[in-house]
Amino acid sequence: MTQENKTQEEMPKAYEPASVEAKWYKHWLEKEYFKPQIDPDKKPFVIIMPPPNVTGELHVGHALTATLEDIMIRWHRMMGEPTLWLPGVDHSGIAAQVVVERKLAKEGLDRHELGREKFLERMWQWAESCRGTIGKQHQRLGVSCDWSRETFTLDKGPSKAVRTFFYNLYKKGLIYRGERIINWCPRCSTALSDLEVNHQDLTGNLYYVRYHLADDKNECITVATTRPETILGDTAVAVNPEDDRFKALIGKKVVLPIIKRQIEIVADEAVDTVFGTGAVKITPAHDPVDFDVAQRQDLPLINILNKDATMNENAGKYKGMERFECRKAILKDLEEDGLLVKTEPYAHAVGHCQRCHTIIEPIASHQWFVKMQPLAEPAIEAVTGGKIKIIPQRFNKVYLNWMENIRDWCISRQLWWGHRIPVWYCNKCGELTVSVEDATTCQSCGSTDIQQDPDVLDTWFSSGLWPHSTLGWPDDTEDLRYFYPTSVMETAYDILFFWVARMIMMGIENTGEIPFRTVYLHGLIRDEKGEKMSKTRGNVLDPLDFLEKYGTDALRFALISGTSPGNDSKLTTTKFEAGRNFANKLWNATRFVLRSAADYKGDMLIKQENLMLEDRWILSRLNATITSASRLLKDYQFGEAQRQVHDFLWGEYCDWYIELAKTRLNSASVESSPLPVLINVLEKSLRLLHPFMPFVTEELWQNIKASLPEDEHFADSIMISAYPKADKKATDSEAEKAIDALIDIVRAIRNARAEHNVEASRKIDAQIYAAGLNSFISPYAGAIQTLAKAKVVFIKDKKEQVIENALVLVLKDSEIVIPMASMVDIDAEKQRLQKEIDAMQAEVKRLEKTLSNEAFVSKAPKAVVDKEKGRLLSARDNLGRLEEHLKNL
RNA sequence: GGGCGGUUAGCUCAGUUGGUUAGAGCGCUGCGUUGACAUCGCAGAGGUCAGAGGUUCAAAUCCUCUACCGCCCACCA
Numbered sequence: 001m002t003q004e005n006k007t008q009e010e011m012p013k014a015y016e017p018a019s020v021e022a023k024w025y026k027h028w029l030e031k032e033y034f035k036p037q038i039d040p041d042k043k044p045f046v047i048i049m050p051p052p053n054v055t056g057e058l059h060v061g062h063a064l065t066a067t068l069e070d071i072m073i074r075w076h077r078m079m080g081e082p083t084l085w086l087p088g089v090d091h092s093g094i095a096a097q098v099v100v101e102r103k104l105a106k107e108g109l110d111r112h113e114l115g116r117e118k119f120l121e122r123m124w125q126w127a128e129s130c131r132g133t134i135g136k137q138h139q140r141l142g143v144s145c146d147w148s149r150e151t152f153t154l155d156k157g158p159s160k161a162v163r164t165f166f167y168n169l170y171k172k173g174l175i176y177r178g179e180r181i182i183n184w185c186p187r188c189s190t191a192l193s194d195l196e197v198n199h200q201d202l203t204g205n206l207y208y209v210r211y212h213l214a215d216d217k218n219e220c221i222t223v224a225t226t227r228p229e230t231i232l233g234d235t236a237v238a239v240n241p242e243d244d245r246f247k248a249l250i251g252k253k254v255v256l257p258i259i260k261r262q263i264e265i266v267a268d269e270a271v272d273t274v275f276g277t278g279a280v281k282i283t284p285a286h287d288p289v290d291f292d293v294a295q296r297q298d299l300p301l302i303n304i305l306n307k308d309a310t311m312n313e314n315a316g317k318y319k320g321m322e323r324f325e326c327r328k329a330i331l332k333d334l335e336e337d338g339l340l341v342k343t344e345p346y347a348h349a350v351g352h353c354q355r356c357h358t359i360i361e362p363i364a365s366h367q368w369f370v371k372m373q374p375l376a377e378p379a380i381e382a383v384t385g386g387k388i389k390i391i392p393q394r395f396n397k398v399y400l401n402w403m404e405n406i407r408d409w410c411i412s413r414q415l416w417w418g419h420r421i422p423v424w425y426c427n428k429c430g431e432l433t434v435s436v437e438d439a440t441t442c443q444s445c446g447s448t449d450i451q452q453d454p455d456v457l458d459t460w461f462s463s464g465l466w467p468h469s470t471l472g473w474p475d476d477t478e479d480l481r482y483f484y485p486t487s488v489m490e491t492a493y494d495i496l497f498f499w500v501a502r503m504i505m506m507g508i509e510n511t512g513e514i515p516f517r518t519v520y521l522h523g524l525i526r527d528e529k530g531e532k533m534s535k536t537r538g539n540v541l542d543p544l545d546f547l548e549k550y551g552t553d554a555l556r557f558a559l560i561s562g563t564s565p566g567n568d569s570k571l572t573t574t575k576f577e578a579g580r581n582f583a584n585k586l587w588n589a590t591r592f593v594l595r596s597a598a599d600y601k602g603d604m605l606i607k608q609e610n611l612m613l614e615d616r617w618i619l620s621r622l623n624a625t626i627t628s629a630s631r632l633l634k635d636y637q638f639g640e641a642q643r644q645v646h647d648f649l650w651g652e653y654c655d656w657y658i659e660l661a662k663t664r665l666n667s668a669s670v671e672s673s674p675l676p677v678l679i680n681v682l683e684k685s686l687r688l689l690h691p692f693m694p695f696v697t698e699e700l701w702q703n704i705k706a707s708l709p710e711d712e713h714f715a716d717s718i719m720i721s722a723y724p725k726a727d728k729k730a731t732d733s734e735a736e737k738a739i740d741a742l743i744d745i746v747r748a749i750r751n752a753r754a755e756h757n758v759e760a761s762r763k764i765d766a767q768i769y770a771a772g773l774n775s776f777i778s779p780y781a782g783a784i785q786t787l788a789k790a791k792v793v794f795i796k797d798k799k800e801q802v803i804e805n806a807l808v809l810v811l812k813d814s815e816i817v818i819p820m821a822s823m824v825d826i827d828a829e830k831q832r833l834q835k836e837i838d839a840m841q842a843e844v845k846r847l848e849k850t851l852s853n854e855a856f857v858s859k860a861p862k863a864v865v866d867k868e869k870g871r872l873l874s875a876r877d878n879l880g881r882l883e884e885h886l887k888n889l
Numbered sequence: 890g891g892g893c894g895g896u897u898a899g900c901u902c903a904g905u906u907g908g909u910u911a912g913a914g915c916g917c918u919g920c921g922u923u924g925a926c927a928u929c930g931c932a933g934a935g936g937u938c939a940g941a942g943g944u945u946c947a948a949a950u951c952c953u954c955u956a957c958c959g960c961c962c963a964c965c966a
Contacts, residue, residue, distance in 0.1 A: 199962090270964095276966060279966095287964075397892075530959090564905095569901090570902085572901060572915085577915080578915075578928095581926095595925070639903070654925085747931095754933075761923095839910095856947070857946080
């Protein structure tokens with residue numbers, strides 16, 4: 001250390017995240033470290049970020065996504081792989097439109113008054129402002145993604161991808177327009193896919209209604225329904241053809257109550273003979289099962305609802321009524337006519353709009369659909385064949401179950417915000433034109449009198465293309481060739497079907513390759529009570545609040561700690577505190593190391609011949625931690641990896657190594673100084689921790705760098721430095737054994753002091769006999785004196801032990817004798833010894849039993865048997881010594 | 890109706906090829922102002938790993954069943 005070291009002098013006593021974070025994020029951006037270094041000879045590591053919705057600000061779920069992905073990205077980047085993390089934002093069709101519509105409603109407006117064009121202007125304003133906010137929030141989280149590639153789903157590239165995909169599927173016959181039962185949200189006034197409907201069990205009623213036969217007013221058939229208003233749309237009554245009760249009635253006509261329309265009794269297998277009355281009213285326009293029956297039986301469809309779920313002209317006198325008002329009115333009328341046989345309470349699942357929670361209505365409607373089965377087949381094969389790995393594995397089953405039972409996907413939405421369907425209808429010949437470019441003429445007749453389909457596509461139709469559309473598809477771009485297929489798709493398990501499954505299908509369809517090799521699914525973050533966060537519950541946590549209070553690194557630490565793949569986790573303030581405290585601990589440890597380094601005159605290279613036992617120990621422990629953390633990162637065990645690095649730094653480096661190093665700082669010559677190891681281990685540990693806590697590690701690492709002489713081995717930033725690699729040569733079992741024994745000794749003496757209420761300032765005496773380890777540990781008499789406040793004498797021979805009136809501590813590899821003189825009362829000590837003897841006897845017994853078990857000795861691996869044998873020997877030995885000491889007391 | 894997950898210390902949770910005395914954070918008890926850190930240090934208490942059965946030399950870990958909690962999927966009107 002020849003230069004002046006001002007840095008550490010300026011380090012304040014506590015870590016202050018705010019200034020550090022802004023400084024380094026800016027630096028990283030300026031140096032363009034987030035951009036991938038393309039190298040054709042290296043396989044890149046690629047994550048396409050799940051694009052947040054433009055529905056507001058980021059929440060803690062986004063923060064978790066950002067953290068997990070940033071950990072992977074930073075780790076791989078430090079491993080020297082060309083690393084791309086591509087950020088983006090989703091226009092999020094219906095969800096965003098609902099948000100803006102609500103804002104309009106507050107102004108007393110609705111989108112129809114505004115008109116499509118003006119409304120879309122408002123949407124764009126909103127989306128742009130969200131995009132800005134989301135970007136800023138992401139930066140505060142420290143995400144190291146390539147902002148130069150940031151993409152919005154409505155950008156030119158993704159839009160072209162959407163149209164191209166639509167066009168291709170249409171040409172292949174996999175996209176078609178047809179009349180089917182779809183889920184209609186009266187509030188949003190649009191069709192929804194099956195996935196966008198949440199089923200909720202509600203207790204309603206099952207109403208039994210009597211329909212009289214047309215030709216015999218005395219005879220009737222009774223049907224059961226939960227939605228009596230749909231009677232107005234009935235076009236048949238169905239019974240099971242095998243049902244003897246109704247066989248005679250098949251083909252006869254009944255008269256619908258109230259509107260008096262005559263409908264036929266038909267036979268259809270879909271009818272369950274044991275449910276309800278065994279006779280079902282058929283409302284083909286408002287029930288998927290009835291729709292199918294109608295197709296088979298060639299029944300007419302009568303739609304009774306307007307778009308807003310009021311009754312239409314087919315409802316006769318109920319026209320204009322709101323649907324549930326109508327239900328009440330019909331029930332009243334039925335009752336008056338004596339046709340309501342009975343009413344019983346009935347719990348059944350009712351569909352609600354995922355976005356606005358309005359009860360959805362099944363309605364027969366002309367919509368665009370994707371035929372899914374042909375797309376699902378290769379997507380199933382990709383997972384069963386192991387080309388795509390899902391973590392945790394249990395989601396394979398969930399994924400496959402959904403894929404194998406997939407149904408056609410309704411993709412048209414009667415919204416304004418989104419990708420407009422690339423279809424034009426000809427007003428002259430009635431034919432349609434599907435085109436990637438905007439069409440100007442009809443493909444069939446050449447007429448220019450054409451108009452584009454007013455609807456837009458399901459937002460997931462574009463999200464599903466995300467991994468390849470962001471990289472340039474359908475164009476053959478360099479990015480697409482180099483970065484696709486991507487490496488990991490990291491997202492929450494609740495969008496497995498919405499998004500992940502569709503990306504797999506679409507990716508394979510469009511590129512012939514899987515979109516990503518690994519799917520990592522994280523769990524949901526819940527509040528302190530374990531409740532799912534939602535705006536209506538009002539328990540949504542804003543990550544920015546925590547950022548400001550505890551710092552980004554603490555937030556990231558909190559989000560990851562105690563989590564495992566696919567499992568939900570609770571976010572509690574104690575986790576934030578733990579993260580903040582850890583950052584602060586590192587801060588102070590570094591402060592100490594650098595302060596010590598300022599007085600040190602040698603260089604920082606570790607010289608093998610100068611190493612003391614504790615140096616070898618901490619190097620060995622560091623290496624073990626690197627090995628383990630690397631393995632855990634590779635296995636996506638981020639919570640556990642973080643914990644192990646944390647435990648090493650706090651529990652081994654700070655608690656023991658620094659404390660041991662202090663004992664030789666003052667007296668040490670340059671050769672025997674702990675500084676090289678102190679600083680090297682810290683520097684390497686910071687790199688090990690960097691993916692988890694990027695800011696504090698960068699700041700401390702830079703401080704270390706500044707305190708050292710110019711060194712070309714140090715990169716400009718920790719984030720582009722090499723991730724530590726395990727080195728088998730660093731493993732040192734001799735040093736680990738000796739230092740473990742030393743730690744045992746210190747702990748035992750401290751424990752004895754505490755147990756016997758020795759004053760803190762008082763030094764006690766201790767004789768230590770460390771058998772085979774004596775030569776290793778005896779040099780540490782001074783260290784023990786400092787750490788355990790005991791004057792230590794090492795004895796070579798047990799015979800030298802003076803055990804009269806003394807406390808004897810029997811450890812694994814050593815024995816400590818502490819003269820009782822002023823410390824202890826004998827009875828208490830006898831009791832303590834007896835307790836230990838009991839425990840040791842139990843241990844001996846257990847081991848004897850294990851080892852006398854021939855099956856164990858013959859079947860268990862030799863290493864395990866030997867280990868047990870060794871333990872028995874040492875337990876017997878300890879027991880003997882304990883018993884002897886008790887006798888001598 | 891199918892499927893999945895959870896049940897481990899007072900609380901929140903780790904514990905991934907079955908192998909020492911089951912761990913962490915927080916909380917609790919006692920002690921502590923020696924210049925890294927009170928956002929700290931030292932010591933301690935606290936668990937028949939939901940219950941029952943099974944496989945194994947060996948089970949928190951694998952299998953079966955049961956109980957409770959939670960989630961997902963599903964067109965019985």
